[in-house]
Amino acid sequence: MTTWPELGTAERASIEQQLRTSFTRLTSNRLSLDLTRGKPAASQLTLSEGLDHQMNGDYLSREGTDVRNYGGLRGIIEARELGEEIMDVPAGNILIAGNSSLWLMHLTLETAMRHGLWASATPWANPAGEVSVITPVPGYDRHFALTDSHGIGMRNVPLRDDGPDMNAVRELVKSDASVKAIWCVPKYANPTGCIYSDSIVDQIAELPKLSKADNFVVLWDNAYAVHDLVFPPPKLASLFKAAQKAGTQRHMVQFGSTSKITFAGAGISFVGSDESVLKRLEERIGLITVGFDKLNQLRHARFLGGRVAAHMRQHAQILKPKFDLVIRKLNDDLGGLGIATWTEPAGGYFVSLDVLPGLAKKIVALAKSAGLALTAAGATFPYGLDPEDRNIRIAPTFAEPDALEAAMDVLTLCVRLATLERLNAR
Ligand SMILES: Cc1ncc(COP(=O)(O)O)c(C=O)c1O
Secondary structure: OOOHHHOOHHHHHHHHHHHHHHHHHHHOOOOOEEOOOOOOOHHHHHOOHHHHHOOOOOOEOOOOOEOOOOOOOOOOHHHHHHHHHHHOOOHHHEEEEOOOHHHHHHHHHHHHHHOOOOOOOOOOOOOOOOOEEEEEEOOOHHHHHHHHHOOOEEEEEEEEOOEEOHHHHHHHHHHOOOEEEEEEOOOOOOOOOOOOOHHHHHHHHHHHHHOOOOOOEEEEEOOOOOOEOOOOOOOOOOHHHHHHHHOOHHHEEEEEEOOOOOOOOOOOEEEEOOHHHHHHHHHHHHHHOOOOOHHHHHHHHHHHOOOHHHHHHHHHHHHHHHHHHHHHHHHHHHOOOOOEEEOOOOEOOOEEEEEOOOOHHHHHHHHHHOOEEOOOOOOOOHHHOOOOOOEEEEOOOOOOHHHHHHHHHHHHHHHHHHHHHHHHHO
16 A cells, blocks of 8 residues: 555645545534543443442441541551552552542652652752653653642653663663652553563662662552453563562552542542651641541442452443544554554553654644544643654543544544645645
8 A cells, every 4th residue: 555655746635635525524513522531431430339339337447447537547458458459569568548649649749859758868859959750751741740840850751662761761860860750650551551561660670779869769650550451461560579679669659549440530549669658658648637538448448359350341341342443443544544653552541643743733723623622732741842743642431432433533534634734735
C-alpha cells in the first residue's frame, strides 16, 4: 500500500476533496461527543454496588477497632491487606488514606520539599537552588500540574515501550543534584499503556545510589496495577523486592487507589514505603485529620478482599470491547497510510495516538469544530508543551459503544483531513 506522503499531488487533492465533503456532512449533524473522560462508565460503577451491603450492623474491624470512631491513621489491617493484594507491597508497609491517591502524591511532594521524607532526610527546597523531577513523556497531566504547583521543575525523558529511557534518566540523576525524583506509572502508563520491563524496574530501584543528593525519591504511581484487559495479564516486577535487594527502600514511594476498581469518587487510597517514610507521612497527616474514613476501608476490604482479580475481570468484560473498537477504527481508517501510529495497551484507561509532527493541535481544533471534545493537545507533556505537537490521548472508557464509534469516526476523519491539508499545502 502506498502511504499518503508518497502519493502524487493530484491523487491527494482528490482524496482531500472527498474528505472535505464528509466533514461538511458531519458538522451539519451538530454532534456532541467526548473522548476526554478517563473515568469509569456507569456500568462499571454498578459492579461495586455490593459495597452498600457490607456493614449489616457490624462495625468492628478484625483487630477490634470500631470503625465508626476517630483514630487509626495507618488504616485498619483488612484495608492494608487489600492494599497488598492490589499493590504488591506488604500490608505492613502500607498506609491507607482517603479517596484520592493524588492527594497522597501532593502530601509526599509537600513533605519532601519542606520537611524531608524521613527523619534524617534533607528537605528538597533550599534557598540556593532549583529542585526538579524527571518526567517520562508522554505522561499524566496531573503529575505535571501538581509538580509545577510546588515550584518543582521538570526534566523530560522519552518513555519507551518498556519504560523510561534509562540512559537519559541515569545521566540526569548522576550529573545534577537538583534532580530529586522521578515520576513513574509503571503498569499501563497514562497515556501509552506501556509496562516497565523487569530490567527497568531493577534499574529504577538502583537510582538513589547514583544520585549526588541523599534524598532522591522514586514516585511510583501504580494507578493501573490490576486494570488488565488481556488474560493472563502481563506481570509487573515488584519494585518493593527490587528496592530491598538494592537497599533503597526508603527512597521508594508507591501509590495506588480503588478509584477505578470500585467508586472513583468514593474509594480508598494507598501509599506504600519504608516504615521511616510512612511514619513521617503519618506525622503530617495527623496535623490535618484525626483519621480517614475507616468505615469505607472496612466495607472495601469486605467487598473486595481476596477477589480483586475476579472483580477486575468484570471491568475487563465492559472495557475490552471499547478498546477493541478504538483499535479497530484506527486500523481500518488510518492503518497503512503512514500518517499516524498508536498504542494497543493490554490494560489501563488510555490509547495514545501519535500523528505527524505539528498536527496534534490542528486535529484537536478540527474535531472540536465537528462536535468532538478531545484532551487538549500537549496535555501529556509538562507545561502543556508537546515539542513535536503530535500526541493525542484517547480515553475510551466512559462513552457508551455507539457514541464511542461515532467519536472515532470523527477523530479518524479529522486526522486524515488535517494531514492531507498539510501534505497538499507543501
Ligand atoms: C496515572 C494516574 N494516577 C492517578 C490518578 C488518579 O488517582 P486517584 O483517583 O487515586 O487520585 C489517575 C487518574 O486518571 C491516573 O491516571
